[in-house]
Amino acid sequence: MADVKTSPSDGRQDRIRDRIDVAPRFTDADVIRLNNLFRGQDAAEVVASVIGAGLLGDTAIVSSFGAESAVLLHLVVQVAPDMPVLFLDTGKHFPETLAYRDALAAQLGLNIVNLTPDAEDLAAKDSTELRWSYDPDGCCEIRKVKPLEKAMAGFDASLTGRKGFQSSTRQGLPRFELDGSSGRLKFNPLANWTRADLDAYFTAHDLPRHPLESQGYPSIGCSPCTSKVLPGEDPRSGRWRGWDKTECGIHEAVSPIGDDPANDPAF
Numbered sequence: 001m002a003d004v005k006t007s008p009s010d011g012r013q014d015r016i017r018d019r020i021d022v023a024p025r026f027t028d029a030d031v032i033r034l035n036n037l038f039r040g041q042d043a044a045e046v047v048a049s050v051i052g053a054g055l056l057g058d059t060a061i062v063s064s065f066g067a068e069s070a071v072l073l074h075l076v077v078q079v080a081p082d083m084p085v086l087f088l089d090t091g092k093h094f095p096e097t098l099a100y101r102d103a104l105a106a107q108l109g110l111n112i113v114n115l116t117p118d119a120e121d122l123a124a125k126d127s128t129e130l131r132w133s134y135d136p137d138g139c140c141e142i143r144k145v146k147p148l149e150k151a152m153a154g155f156d157a158s159l160t161g162r163k164g165f166q167s168s169t170r171q172g173l174p175r176f177e178l179d180g181s182s183g184r185l186k187f188n189p190l191a192n193w194t195r196a197d198l199d200a201y202f203t204a205h206d207l208p209r210h211p212l213e214s215q216g217y218p219s220i221g222c223s224p225c226t227s228k229v230l231p232g233e234d235p236r237s238g239r240w241r242g243w244d245k246t247e248c249g250i251h252e253a254v255s256p257i258g259d260d261p262a263n264d265p266a267f
């Protein structure tokens with residue numbers, strides 16, 4: 001249950017009634033309350049308090065098994081070892097990412113749920129497997145946004161590993177935020193972590209690194225849309241390089257081109 005109130009006197013009964021009336025699970029007021037309540041506490045404390053007490057209701061981790069994913073996964077499984085870990089199995093990942101996913105799952109005992117694109121959607125909109133090359137927003141919609149939307153229908157909240165330092169567009173990322181207009185909550189425990197914090201955590205807990213990180217990939221997504229990053233660039237600047245696109249659509253809305261087949265290129 002998505003009750004974030006701290007005592008019956010501050011509205012718990014109202015919140016219970018909201019759920020019965022199918023009102024949004026969380027509201028702006030809940031987000032403000034959570035951000036204020038846990039301000040100044042470190043990530044492990046907040047995860048233990050929030051997840052341990054079940055404040056967010058049914059919750060899943062969304063993980064790309066990218067360069068820094070091991071930190072959030074390790075933090076959370078200390079408190080909730082069975083929490084589902086949703087992985088968007090787009091069909092376009094580097095083989096190294098899939099191997100890393102499997103290795104981390106075995107090491108941490110993760111409850112992985114692989115989310116694959118709808119076969120009919122793929123056949124109708126990406127039969128060439130090349131949609132990424134002319135409509136990356138549309139490709140992300142089929143391979144990431146829709147499968148996650150479908151899976152998240154059964155949850156009240158998600159945990160993400162996003163950090164503010166990753167790009168100019170993620171600066172000021174809050175710990176708690178609403179997930180679009182769904183009424184679900186997003187919990188970003190590492191929002192204010194620095195690169196040094198992450199490195200220290202990897203060392204302290206002897207966590208394995210993604211094999212591509214040392215090859216110049218500080219941010220790792222699907223292989224066609226991930227390139228190496230030069231010194232001084234944003235860590236995420238290698239994602240969709242050359243496109244006016246910084247997010248896949250699961251965190252920020254994107255704009256696929258229309259469904260009219262006339263929009264499709266001829267190969």
Ligand code: SF4
Binds near residue numbers: 140221248
């Ligand atoms: S990141 Fe690239 S390949 Fe992956 S779903 Fe998005 S556009 Fe497609």
